[in-house]
Amino acid sequence: MDFDLSEEHRAIQESVRGITRRFGDDYWTRAEQDERFPEEWYQAMAEGGWLGVTMPAEYGGANLGVLEAAVMMHAVASGGGGMAAVSSIHINLFGPHPIVVLGTPEQKQRWLPPLIAGRQKACFGVTEPDAGLDTTSITTFAAKVDGGYRVNGRKMWTSTAQQAHKIMLLTRTTPKEQCQRPTDGMTLFYTDLDRTKVEVKRIPKMGRMAVDSNAVFIDDLFIPDADRVGEEGKGFNYLLHSLNPERVLVGIEAVGIGQDALQRAAKYARERIVFGRPIGQNQGIAHPLAERWAALEAAYLMCLRAAWLYDQGKPCGAEANAAKFLSGRASFEATTQAVLTHGGMGYAREYQVERLMRESLLTRIAPITEQMVLSFIAEKVLGLPKSY
Structure with missing residues (x-):
């Protein structure tokens, strides 16, 4: 088994990160404060061809799989924009899937190119x-x-x-x-x-x-x-085509947000001097951050496994749900620890971690609650009686 990203995946990662580097903390702070859709970011991703990464090539898409979309969205989520960055483009990756699978040629031609080009939302x-x-x-x-x-x-x-x-x-x-x-x-x-x-x-x-x-x-x-x-x-059965990809993508987005917050916390812990030494030298600071790293890495691997299973046409309901569950929790715990590591400054907007903590909570709630995920796994994997 090869757990390393392929050259194609690394190229996706680096290309997307090249775009995220153009949009710094000030941009996302202003968008948050003004409650303004990040149109410049959205158009930059459209110009890069990323809004159609999972859509057919004949309509302007890249015809790639959920694994490639996951690699892309992980790069987006870890790039500083948090949920604002991922949510602005998220629906393009799973929402139109019933159109791709079930739409007529006329419908695909009418609907997909404007979405992929960023002319329609x-x-x-x-x-x-x-x-x-x-x-x-x-x-x-x-x-x-x-x-x-x-x-x-x-x-x-x-x-x-x-x-x-x-x-x-x-x-x-x-x-x-x-x-x-x-x-x-x-x-x-x-x-x-x-x-x-x-x-x-x-x-x-x-x-x-x-x-x-x-x-x-x-x-x-x-x-x-x-x-x-x-x-x-x-229609209900048609929606099922997009549910597992959505869970995988939300999961890996949560991981990216948690990793962004964790890196910010580690940087602060290296640089913040109290009692004559960096606070990160204290195990009471270092160990919780290290534990959060381990949880995020485990969730990341579950996301990749679920995405790979989906692209191979194999059953992946349990893995996709578990990926979302593990990732949401790991992200929330990492962003919370990042705020605590910053102490009082973690409560200030300047360091961004309070924003990431608030946004990470959403990944525990949507698109499906933790309780529904656990009920699904209990019934479908463990063979326990249905509870709802």
Whole structure:
């Protein structure tokens, strides 16, 4: 087994890091304070060809796998921009996957090139306020009419909807109580975010202020038949194509954020002199940082394993979920230790670690909670009775 990155992977890593070095702490601090989408960063990644890394080459993408996307996003996350940097481009790597797998040639030609070139942005409308992780209980409904559908409903925690031109929208087309299985009767659309029919209300939140999160209110939105992805009623199964890649990418992004914070903490511990010696010379400072390094490295390897399994077409549900679980915890513990290492200055914005700590907490919550991950592993791997 070879645990080293290939020459291609190292080239990806170095190219992306070349872009991250152009956007320093001051840039991300201003974006956070102004709650402003990092458009310059987004366009720089588009110009580098990174927004289409997993998409087909015939539409302008690089046609690479989830492993390559993971290497790329690890370089992004560890480059100082934290969740603001990764969240601004994250959806391009997993969100359009149902289009790639199930879209017609006309749909792919219409939708993918603008995304890859950075001319259009998309958001993901799945979660609802009264359903949460119980996706089968969504109530946003698409009623069939001549030439398309009329949609009414509400979505929650829709990232980048303030910026988006398009929305990947999961709806019900058959009420849950009329379906044989709870997962039946849901339909997936990719359509214009028509703001005359859709209200997007920004949610004030704890961190990642540069990339908006929103409550979305849909009132009589018409979606043409041409914007339906795949068959009516099979949308839930189509979403499954993107769930494992999303978990892998969130996991490795969490690792990158934790490693960035850890490096900042180690630098401070080497340079901060108290009682005539660097604080990093004290084992009470050094040992917790070393332990955080070990946890991050272990999580990183699980992310790479899950990505490799996915690209090989092998089952990877347990590994992808475990990668997200381990990475989120390792990241939060590393960023918290980084704040503690800085002492009082860790609470100041100047050293960035407080921002990274706030952002790392998100990776423990989204896109799936730790409790749901553990329930999945208990049932699917250990053979224990289903608990929900």
